[in-house]
Amino acid sequence: MHYVNWSPLFSVKxxxxxxxxxxxxxxxxxxxSAYKSKENKDYIFSVLNRLIKYTEEHFEDEERLMRASxxxxxxxxxxxxxxxxxxxxxxxxxxxxxxxxxxxxxxxxRFFDKWLIQHVLEEDKRYLDYVNK
Ligand SMILES: [Fe+2]
Ligand SMILES: [Fe+2]
Numbered sequence: 001m002h003y004v005n006w007s008p009l010f011s012v013k014x015x016x017x018x019x020x021x022x023x024x025x026x027x028x029x030x031x032x033s034a035y036k037s038k039e040n041k042d043y044i045f046s047v048l049n050r051l052i053k054y055t056e057e058h059f060e061d062e063e064r065l066m067r068a069s070x071x072x073x074x075x076x077x078x079x080x081x082x083x084x085x086x087x088x089x090x091x092x093x094x095x096x097x098x099x100x101x102x103x104x105x106x107x108x109x110r111f112f113d114k115w116l117i118q119h120v121l122e123e124d125k126r127y128l129d130y131v132n133k
Contacts (some may be wrong), residue, residue: 003032004116005025012131021058023054028116031048035105052087059086060085062124062127065127065131066127069131070075072133075127082119086115086119
């Protein structure tokens with residue numbers, strides 16, 4: 001059972017970005033199930049690394065698209081700050097796990113609910129009208 005499934009509810013009506021969000025959902029699911037089934041540590045951290053790398057790529061792409069679409073400056077700046085915070089949070093999770101701190105599955109799910117789902121549903125949807133003009 002996947003932790004979260006992408007559905008049209010998450011669409012920002014941009015096929016390129018939707019595709020990237022689907023990939024992020026896949027990576028979060030992969031990490032979630034590796035952690036849940038107590039796979040070996042190297043594997044868990046390799047998935048988390050891939051998730052972090054892909055997130056950085058996605059944010060760069062999304063920010064480039066927002067800039068090119070003439071998004072209002074305050075919206076763009078707010079979004080950049082949110083991305084910065086999300087990167088900080090995922091690195092913090094990575095550091096905590098590396099330091100041997102255990103996370104329950106509930107804690108992880110709460111983290112990703114906020115980290116991924118809430119961001120896509122609330123923040124990413126705000127650029128929809130500009131990017132899809
Ligand atoms: Fe975003
Ligand atoms: Fe996004």
